Amino acid sequence: MRVTVKLFATFRDGRFKVEEKNLSEDSRVLDVLQLLNILPEEVAICLVNGRDVKEQHLLNDGDTIALFPPVGGG
Amino acid sequence: MGGYTGKILRINLTEGKTSTEPLSMELAKKYLGGRGLAGKMFADEVASDVDALSPANKLFIASGVLTGTNAPTPSRYMVVTKSPLNGVIASSNSGGYWGAELKFAGYDMLVLEGKSDHPVYISIKDGQVEIKDAGKVWGKDVYETTDALKQEFGDDKAKVLAIGPAGENLSLMAAIVNDLYRAAGRTGVGAVMGSKNVKGIVVRGTGKVENANPDQMKEVVANSLKKIRENGVTGQGLPTYGSAVLVNIINETGVYPVNNFQGSYDPEADLISGETLTEKYLLKKHPCYRCPIACGRYSKWDGKEGAGPEYETAWVFGSDCGIHDFDAIHEANDLCNKLGLDTISVGGTIAAGMELVQRGYIKPEELDGTPLEFGNAKGMVEWVRKIAYVEGLGAKMAMGSYNLAESYGAPELSMSVKKQELPAYDPRGIQGQALSYATSNRGGCHVRGYMISPEILGLPEKLDRNSLEGKATWTKIFQDLTAVIDAVGLCLFSSFALGLTDYTSLVNAVTGFNYTDEELLACGERIWNIERLHNLKVGYSAADDTLPKRLLNDPIPSGPSKGQMHNLPELLVQYYAERGWDKAGVPTPERLNMLGI
Ligand code: SF4
Numbered sequence: 001m002r003v004t005v006k007l008f009a010t011f012r013d014g015r016f017k018v019e020e021k022n023l024s025e026d027s028r029v030l031d032v033l034q035l036l037n038i039l040p041e042e043v044a045i046c047l048v049n050g051r052d053v054k055e056q057h058l059l060n061d062g063d064t065i066a067l068f069p070p071v072g073g074g
Numbered sequence: 075m076g077g078y079t080g081k082i083l084r085i086n087l088t089e090g091k092t093s094t095e096p097l098s099m100e101l102a103k104k105y106l107g108g109r110g111l112a113g114k115m116f117a118d119e120v121a122s123d124v125d126a127l128s129p130a131n132k133l134f135i136a137s138g139v140l141t142g143t144n145a146p147t148p149s150r151y152m153v154v155t156k157s158p159l160n161g162v163i164a165s166s167n168s169g170g171y172w173g174a175e176l177k178f179a180g181y182d183m184l185v186l187e188g189k190s191d192h193p194v195y196i197s198i199k200d201g202q203v204e205i206k207d208a209g210k211v212w213g214k215d216v217y218e219t220t221d222a223l224k225q226e227f228g229d230d231k232a233k234v235l236a237i238g239p240a241g242e243n244l245s246l247m248a249a250i251v252n253d254l255y256r257a258a259g260r261t262g263v264g265a266v267m268g269s270k271n272v273k274g275i276v277v278r279g280t281g282k283v284e285n286a287n288p289d290q291m292k293e294v295v296a297n298s299l300k301k302i303r304e305n306g307v308t309g310q311g312l313p314t315y316g317s318a319v320l321v322n323i324i325n326e327t328g329v330y331p332v333n334n335f336q337g338s339y340d341p342e343a344d345l346i347s348g349e350t351l352t353e354k355y356l357l358k359k360h361p362c363y364r365c366p367i368a369c370g371r372y373s374k375w376d377g378k379e380g381a382g383p384e385y386e387t388a389w390v391f392g393s394d395c396g397i398h399d400f401d402a403i404h405e406a407n408d409l410c411n412k413l414g415l416d417t418i419s420v421g422g423t424i425a426a427g428m429e430l431v432q433r434g435y436i437k438p439e440e441l442d443g444t445p446l447e448f449g450n451a452k453g454m455v456e457w458v459r460k461i462a463y464v465e466g467l468g469a470k471m472a473m474g475s476y477n478l479a480e481s482y483g484a485p486e487l488s489m490s491v492k493k494q495e496l497p498a499y500d501p502r503g504i505q506g507q508a509l510s511y512a513t514s515n516r517g518g519c520h521v522r523g524y525m526i527s528p529e530i531l532g533l534p535e536k537l538d539r540n541s542l543e544g545k546a547t548w549t550k551i552f553q554d555l556t557a558v559i560d561a562v563g564l565c566l567f568s569s570f571a572l573g574l575t576d577y578t579s580l581v582n583a584v585t586g587f588n589y590t591d592e593e594l595l596a597c598g599e600r601i602w603n604i605e606r607l608h609n610l611k612v613g614y615s616a617a618d619d620t621l622p623k624r625l626l627n628d629p630i631p632s633g634p635s636k637g638q639m640h641n642l643p644e645l646l647v648q649y650y651a652e653r654g655w656d657k658a659g660v661p662t663p664e665r666l667n668m669l670g671i
Contacts, residue, residue: 008322009315009349017344044306044532050328050634052536064634066326070306072531072570073317073348073369073385074524 001025001061005032008068011042023059030055032065044070076286077139077584078102083181083203085196087270088129088188092203097182103587104670108138109165110561110601112154112183116163117604122611126158126262127244127269129189135176135235135275136184138563142177142283142363144291145580146298146572147565149173149362152258156612158269159246159262159419159474160493160517163608166249166263167521167560169362169370170256175233178279190271195223195236198277208273215239215412216251223276236274237264238414240462244268245472247419247461251411255370255381256362259416261494261516262474286586294579298572302366305571307533312369312567313359317385319348320498325393327530327539328634329500332393333448334425335489335624338500339633346392346400351382355400367567375404383407383417386520389498390421395428396448406458413462419474422495424457426475426488427467435482442466486623492517492614501621501640502630504529506537506545508640509649510553512619515605521566523553533570542641546648554598561601600669602653603661607671616659619646 006018015036023031029048033040033055040055045068048057059065078097085092097111105111112134124130134154141148151173157164176184179198186196190205193212197204206226211219220234235252241264248264249257258264285291302308311319324330325343332340344350355375360382361368371382383391383403391406392398410417428448430436436446444460445453446467460468470478475488475495489496494517501508506525514522528548529539537548555574559566562581578594581587589597620626621642629639650657654665661671 006326008326009311009319012349045323045530047326047634050326052538066322068323069311071311071315071319071323071348072307072527072533073312073320074520074526074567 001027001059003032003059003062004064006064006066008066009071010069011038011067027059028055029053029057029059029065038067042069044068076284076586077143078107079177079180079182079283081181083184084187085185085205086187087190087194087205087272090190090205092205104597104600106139106558106561106597107182108136108150108152108561108563109154109167109557110597112136112152113163113165113601113604116154117608120156122608124156126156126161126266129270131156131266133186133263133266133270134183137173137177137182138561140580140584141563142174143285143584144295144364145564145584146295146302147362147365147367147568148563149365150560150563150565151176152560153250153263155263155266157261157516158265161612162261162492162516162614163605164261164263164516165560166258166260168250168252168256168258169565170253171363172233172235172252172277173563174363175277175279177283178281179277180279180281184275186267186270186272189269193271193273195272195274195276197227198275200279200281211273212242213239216414217254217412219274220254223274227276227278229278232276232278234274234276236414237267238412238462240414240472241265241268243462243464243472245415245461245464246474246477247416247423247472249410249414249416251414255360255411257411257416260419260519264414285584287583291583294583298576298580299366301576302568302571307531307570308367308567312367315348315352316371316382317348317369318351318383318388320385321347321388322349323530324499326634327503328630328636329503330389330393331498331500333396334394334429334487335500336429337632338503338630338635340393342398343393345398346388346403350400355382355404362565365565369567373404375401378408380408381411386497387417387421390418390425391454394421394425395454397451397454399451402451402455405455409455409458409462413459415458415462418497419495420458420461422489423461423471423475423478424454426479427457427471429487430479430482430484433484433487435484436467440467489622489624490518491621492618494518499526500625500630500635502625503635503638504539505542505640505645506549508621508642509545509549509645512621512642512646513549513649515602515609521556523549523556524566525549525552527570534573540638542645546645546652549649550652553602554595557598557601558594561597596669600671603666603669603671606661610660616646619659
């Protein structure tokens with residue numbers, strides 16, 4: 001399946017802003033993190049299609065994943 | 075006694091006299107300082123039915139008990155007055171260096187009363203206070219005024235607070251700007267200063283703020299600094315990217331208002347994000363006094379240099395106006411500082427104007443050739459200028475989006491609560507923030523109870539943004555805690571890393587008092603309630619604890635949060651109960667009694 005991965009803030013350093021990824025069926029968010037060499041504890045916010053999810057979340061074809069380290073403001 | 079200087083400076087502009095009086099420690103114990111103490115004195119001294127722009131209104135400029143100390147982020151001062159925009163108790167907060175300098179000069183608070191018959195500025199050199207002629211700087215912008223007043227004062231270390239042309243012209247969105255780039259922006263406080271014919275206040279102090287327990291203070295400061303450094307948001311995110319790092323988070327969540335809240339997702343938002351700012355515009359960080367977080371930005375754009383936009387500003391002159399030209403956003407932000415305007419309200423009003431044009435309410439011939447349409451960056455910047463100088467349609471816009479839209483018979487196109495423009499979060503997809511917007515006692519505002527923190531950022535813990543569970547309780551606690559932070563003179567951003575216990579420790583160490591956490595939080599609740607009582611007296615009721623029609627009635631139309639909707643009616647019932655207010659949103663005598671009001 002194909003998913004869109006969007007990275008933000010320091011996650012972009014040495015990686016990318018947005019890329020399409022081909023994943024095997026039954027992939028989870030954790031698999032994407034591993035692929036990108038990001039530790040689950042480095043992730044503060046993980047959104048799949050705008051919804052907050054945990055790293056065990058099962059992905060579907062066409063999903064958009066957005067990953068953020070701890071950031072905030074106001 | 076530590077923390078307080080123990081002195082209040084009163085300036086009677088009508089009579090041209092200044093006087094000092096002792097700070098009431100009895101009141102200070104209950105209301106702390108800043109927003110709290112000034113709010114209480116305002117409520118006691120100013121009749122609720124005064125015309126906000128008349129001499130009978132007073133302008134309180136108050137530091138907090140921790141302002142000017144070595145606590146982390148000790149820069150804040152608060153402006154409290156009756157708002158000319160909506161009649162509520164206005165309290166507008168600013169950082170920079172001015173607030174701490176006021177303490178060093180020996181004053182906790184300054185009160186401007188009456189009205190001068192000619193333009194003046196106030197000069198404070200430690201205990202020496204003078205009311206001086208401001209004829210030469212009246213009409214000048216904030217930057218020119220700051221330079222001129224410093225020069226006349228003869229000390230480069232002096233700190234200046236001033237209004238720009240917008241305040242002189244009594245725009246209801248006028249700000250008070252200090253240290254060039256920091257603003258007490260919201261609720262039209264700059265117009266109140268302008269109505270009194272006061273152009274600025276220069277202050278230089280050589281004293282210092284006493285500490286009741288220096289050893290204890292050292293320890294609690296070290297402890298809280300460590301927390302700030304180790305927290306991902308305050309130690310990493312904000313210092314690296316500034317608050318505009320929120321652009322992508324809020325957008326990806328699908329609660330990022332676009333084109334005057336007609337949409338909630340912007341596919342091009344990254345063009346005006348904190349990441350882009352850091353990559354392409356940032357020259358250096360620009361922190362307030364003794365701030366270890368340093369969210370402030372100093373940018374270069376279009377051959378110029380100056381303050382970079384924070385999140386709300388990037389959003390409001392950006393996506394909310396359909397614009398992705400970061401140079402233009404920087405320019406509009408700079409113009410607001412220079413001309414003395416609040417960015418959120420001005421951007422929100424321009425966005426409302428764009429929708430009024432889009433829907434045919436404002437006719438092309440009213441625009442005098444300046445485009446007012448979503449996506450037109452050049453036009454947007456020019457409207458900021460026209461608002462400050464009340465030129466053409468700019469005069470109507472200077473009264474804020476509500477008055478503007480209402481004058482065309484379409485008040486529902488103003489995205490405001492209690493006439494004040496909403497900030498950068500669509501409340502329909504964030505239940506607690508919807509409640510916080512509706513009940514903010516200064517009108518549309520995000521820093522009266524920043525529920526984005528738990529509901530989106532997961533701080534101090536993650537709450538489901540679409541669930542109602544616990545939201546009334548959380549909102550009340552956040553509102554009360556924020557009132558404490560505003561009253562002690564620290565920056566709200568410290569609360570990403572610090573909690574109530576840290577604030578209690580800091581206040582106790584400085585003052586030598588022995589507040590428990592509950593007692594300190596009760597000060598916040600007391601502050602919240604006196605503000606509510608003022609607003610009820612000027613005629614607000616539960617019916618005004620609401621959202622603009624579009625957000626109230628229609629679900630989010632598109633984007634990742636498509637279909638989401640607030641449940642304000644249910645939350646309000648829970649919230650009033652939580653606050654010990656009756657069903658009409660009026661504090662019960664029992665609760666007031668309990669709080670010692
Ligand atoms: S966090 Fe930002 S706004 Fe707050 S005191 Fe520091 S620099 Fe100023």
